[in-house]
Structures are given as structure tokens and as C-alpha cells.
Amino acid sequence: MEEYLKLIPSNASLLSAYSSISTSWVLFKTAYNQVIPRQLQEYAVSKFRSYFRRNPSYATFIIEDLWCGLGRNQLYDAARAYLSTKIGPDNRKIKIGKLEQHKNLSSAIVEGGKIVDLFRDITITWSVIQEEQATTTANTRISKDGPPVMTHAPSRSAYQITFDNKYRGTVENYYLNHVLDTYKDLMQGEKVLKLYTRLDKYEGERWKCVDFRHPATFDTIAMDLELKKAIKDDLDRFLARKDFYKRVGKAWKRGYLLYGPPGTGKSSLIAAMANYLNFDIYDLELSSICSDVQLRKVLLSTTNRSILVVEDIDCNSEVQDRSKIIKEEQLNPKKYPKAFTLSTLLNCIDGLWSSSGEARIIVFTTNHKEVLDPALLRPGRMDMHIHMSYCTAQGFRVLAFNYLGIDDHKLYQEIDGLLERTKATPASLAEELMKSDDVDVALGEVVNFLKRKRGEEDEIEEDTKRQRTA
């Protein structure tokens, strides 16, 4: 015990140690204040403090649903859609639902949930907080003196992102734009297409609009496979050439002329194109236009990324071969009021659409290509002429798969032979296929129909021959 007591320093030695430490501290302080400049001292202190602060170099952005109470915050909507694509197995609890105008289910993170996103090697952490909390945080920042002011807004959720403050520029200038761009793409995919129509000339430039939910796709269209591929490739190429059209100073537009007998799928192909591109359709009835001015206004009120359809153009005297009807016009001017001409329509489209800077498509359809004004058929007017023909064996395979879900059948050989010699439209064959759910019965109906049709066509041919020889 005595030995241990000897190890404890005496009061005198403790006192002398204390006085030497305090002398050194005073000397150090004096030297520090005299030698190191004040700004450097402040910088060192701030670094020292920030080192020990919680989340030392992290920045936080709050994204509320309303922007300063002025209107909907688009970044909030974009964030919600963006985050729904980032939800993964780590998010054990999520919100899930569906809006009527959307095609698919949507999901969202719940309050307290977190999503860690990586952008250009920057880690960005998203979380959902209550808006009340968000408001308080914002107030804390703006009120320098005094405690933060608590507001009692109804609790709505807001998004919060945190990231290393040194990447603040990248997050503000690139990451948030990336979120907005992703949102635009997602909305394009979610968009329910619209069909715009104008029924009569008293509607001014107004279009009426309904949701367009046509089921036709390129997969369901019965037509020559090579032609189908050529159309899809053409659309893809057109869409990818925005810069090309800009560079050469041409309107970013593409024109298609679909021709062929009724019931061969011209309208179905337009629907398939709209579904493929996600473009709205404007169905323009030329008879609903009574002047050039009105035509311009009507075209101006269409939106970008849309298809303007003018069906059955052969039924419009304005687009028929002018040389053939010019005499009739002179004889009966009242029947042919000079409303507007084909060139007005095409020039109008060229002029108006060149300034839009966005992709536009125009489709003309006709059952009688031969009566059209040659001006319309000239190269450069309609970029692609698509012949929708009677059903072929290849096309029938598609129809049979659509309607009966079959790839092959023992009656196919007979049907193929009949199709080669018969002018049957896909529409008429589709009608036969719908007569029964029983595959054998439905295909039997097709065979009977084709034989009947073949017989009728033989009779007509015989009659024509007889008339020629008589």
C-alpha cells in the first residue's frame, strides 16, 4: 500500500505542472494570434467545426408539389414518375395504383422510404418527407435571426434529395434535367392517344377530340411482311433524323399515300402507325373546309408529333386530276366552288410545319389512285406510296393467328390455293373467321366463302369475255 502511495505525485509537483502548462498555453495563444492572420484563423476554425458537424458536406434540395404556391411544380411530378422506375427489392413497402388515363400500374415510395440513385458516379439519396417538415426547413434557411417559424399547412409529402455539396452544379444543371427528360419519355409511353375530328365547316378551326384506343399494331396487320418491315424502318429512320431535317432546312415531315380497295386495311395501318409512334391522329375531312384561310387555321391548330389523315382523297374534287374535271367546273361552277386547291393544302403543310421543328406525318388514303391529280403523285410530294392489296397466304396467316390463335392447319393448303386465284379483302376474311370459335368450323367458312367468291369472279370474267366477242 505504501508503495502505491509513493506513486501519487505530491501537491507541489501537481501545482508546478499546472503552472507550466498554462504558461505554455498563454505563450501558444499569443504566438497564434500574432503570427497567424485573422482570416486564416477563421478558415481553420470553420473547417474544424464543419468536420464535426453531422453530414458535413451534404446539400439538400426539397421538391414540393406546388412551386411557391404559384402552380404545380413540374419537377415534383417528374420526380414521382422518375422514382417509380427506380424502385427495387430494397423498397419493401411501396404505394401502388393506376390513373384512368394511364396504361400501366404506377408505384411510389412511401414516407420514410429511400432510394439511392447513381448519376455520373454521384450518389443521390431520395426520400419522402412531410410538406410541413419541408416548409419548416425552408423557413429555417431564410430566417437568420430567431427560431424557425412553424407553419401549419396540411401535411402533404415532398421529395428531398441529398448529395455531396461539391457536386451541386452537376445536380442542378444536369441531374434534375435528366429527371425531367426521363419524365417526358415516360409520359410519352403512358400517353393515351387522341383522335381529333372536325365534322362540318361551321366549326371554324376547332377540332373535337376523343381517346383513341384502336387495337391495331404492326403485328396484327395482315400484309406482305417485307412491305410491313419497310414501313416500320421508314418510320424509324424518319424519327431519328431530326438533326438532318434541321441541317438541310426542310420541314421534319413525312407523307404516306395508302391506296388499295376498301377493306384492305388502310385505316388499320394508320392506327398501327399511330400506336407505334405514339402520335395523335387528326382526321381531316376536306369537305369541312371552305377556304384557304380556314385550312391554314385548322392546320395551325394541330399539335406536334401527330398524324394528319386525309381519307378517301379521290372523293374530293380538289385532289382529283384537274385536267379531267376542269371542263365540268366551267360548265357548272356552283357545283365546284373554288374552295382551295391541292397545292394550297400541300404548300400550307410545308410552310406551316417547317416552323414547328417537330415530327409530323401526313397520310392520304384512296381507293382509286388512278384518278388522283398527278401533282400529288409527283416525287417529293408523298414520300412513300403503299399498296394495300387483297389478302395473300402470308397475310391470312396473320389474320388466322389474330382471330383463332393458330399457326397451322390442314386446310391452309386449300385456302392458299384459293387466295392465289381470288380477290378477297382481309376485312371480308376477318368476318368469316369471326363466325365461330371452333377453328375447323371457322376455317371451313373461309373455304366456302373463297369458293363462292371464286365462282362469282369466274362468272364476271365470262360475262366480260362474252361482251367483248359480241
Ligand SMILES: Nc1ncnc2c1ncn2[C@@H]1O[C@H](COP(=O)(O)OP(=O)(O)OP(=O)(O)O)[C@@H](O)[C@H]1O
Ligand atoms: N390488312 C389487314 N389486317 C388486319 N385486319 C384488317 C386488314 N384489313 C382489314 N382488316 C379488318 O377489316 C376492318 C376494316 O378494315 P379498314 O377499315 O382498315 O380497311 P380500309 O382499307 O381502310 O377500308 P376503307 O377503304 O373502306 O376505309 C378492320 O377493322 C380490320 O378488322
